[in-house]
Amino acid sequence: VAVFGQKDIQQAFIVKRMVRDLNVNVLIEVRPIVREPDGLAMSSRNIYLSGKDRSSAVVLSESLRFAEQKIRSGEKDFRRLRISIEEMIRAKGVTSVDYIAFLDPATFKELDEPVASEVIIALAVRFGSTRLIDNSIVTLDLPNN
Secondary structure (H helix, E strand, O other): OEEEEHHHHHHHHHHHHHHHHOOOOOOEEEEOOOEOOOOOEOOHHHHHOOHHHHHHHOHHHHHHHHHHHHHHOOOOOHHHHHHHHHHHHHOOOOOEEEEEEEEOOOOOOEOOOOOOOEEEEEEEEEEOOEEEEEEEEEEOOOOOO
């Protein structure tokens, strides 16, 4: 058994695929993200944040929760949702958003709308010189699934 944190979901996806493709007898488990009391994902990189950037970085978990709520309430246009999330993040003074992606958990291909029963929302944003990542897995209630 190999255990990965959900925070590094891209890495876990690659290792899962490698284990499957190479027929390696290892079970890959992905455990939930551990968060600070204010919602920021725990990371060794957090120590590099200035006080102002640390306060602003909470927008990552806030924007993920916002997106989860919108998707669960029926939002299907991920392009429009991506714009809303970026506006939330930039409102905190952030100038560098590396990516905001909606991903199919089976293929890790980017989605413009829901196509399966789950979607991964993944973010990478720079606060000063520190790049932080975060993500959320949203279970959808789609017909015919």
